[in-house]
Amino acid sequence: DGGITQSPKYLFRKEGQNVTLSCEQNLNHDAMYWYRQDPGQGLRLIYYSQIVNDFQKGDIAEGYSVSREKKESFPLTVTSAQKNPTAFYLCASAGQGYTGELFFGEGSRLTVL
Amino acid sequence: GENVEQHPSTLSVQEGDSAVIKCTYSDSASNYFPWYKQELGKGPQLIIDIRSNVGEKKDQRIAVTLNKTAKHFSLHITETQPEDSAVYFCAASRSGGSYIPTFGRGTSLIVHP
Numbered sequence: 307d308g309g310i311t312q313s314p315k316y317l318f319r320k321e322g323q324n325v326t327l328s329c330e331q332n333l334n335h336d337a338m339y340w341y342r343q344d345p346g347q348g349l350r351l352i353y354y355s356q357i358v359n360d361f362q363k364g365d366i367a368e369g370y371s372v373s374r375e376k377k378e379s380f381p382l383t384v385t386s387a388q389k390n391p392t393a394f395y396l397c398a399s400a401g402q403g404y405t406g407e408l409f410f411g412e413g414s415r416l417t418v419l
Numbered sequence: 420g421e422n423v424e425q426h427p428s429t430l431s432v433q434e435g436d437s438a439v440i441k442c443t444y445s446d447s448a449s450n451y452f453p454w455y456k457q458e459l460g461k462g463p464q465l466i467i468d469i470r471s472n473v474g475e476k477k478d479q480r481i482a483v484t485l486n487k488t489a490k491h492f493s494l495h496i497t498e499t500q501p502e503d504s505a506v507y508f509c510a511a512s513r514s515g516g517s518y519i520p521t522f523g524r525g526t527s528l529i530v531h532p
Contacts, residue, residue, distance in 0.1 A: 339519075408465075411462050
């Protein structure tokens with residue numbers, strides 16, 4: 307089945323460590339997005355990419371990094387510079403000839419110990 | 420940029436009642452307004468959307484209305500059921516350009532049996 311796969315679903319990290327969240331899609335979508343979700347904060351955009359080898363900062367990019375070497379993959383690295391990384395992270399994609407709909411993965415919950 | 424306000428943040432209803440969630444937007448150029456449902460521990464899924472050339476759209480028990488003049492749109496759920504309990508997000512975007520939707524902060528709907 308076509309869709310977006312995020313892994314791991316749960317991740318624990320010690321302070322000072324970098325962690326990478328995986329996002330893979332087989333929908334042949336050009337655009338991919340990373341959102342952070344905190345209680346009562348809605349969905350806040352971290353980074354987005356509309357084409358391979360190009361990406362743009364969103365509203366809360368500080369302390370995060372991404373790459374887009376393949377159309378199918380858009381990994382997010384949460385660096386030690388992110389002051390409050392404990393959150394639920396959502397990856398999404400959208401197709402060319404954008405209808406407006408975003409397709410979301412199941413999310414990754416990161417907890418910093 | 421676009422700003423989307425969503426109310427209420429929490430909505431509690433009895434099974435069988437109707438539920439209404441309201442959103443306002445600021446950018447008059449926005450022309451696509453989706454609603455997403457997020458069940459606990461999962462990613463949001465599109466449940467209904469409306470474009471600016473339409474005033475109302477229905478899909479079984481859910482409907483969305485749009486008032487372009489007032490820049491607000493609403494989600495209506497009739498005959499609510501316990502499985503409707505979830506967090507609902509509205510969003511606004513425009514076709515063309517960078518296609519980045521702006522999300523509301525979400526409404527937690529609780530349907531009591």
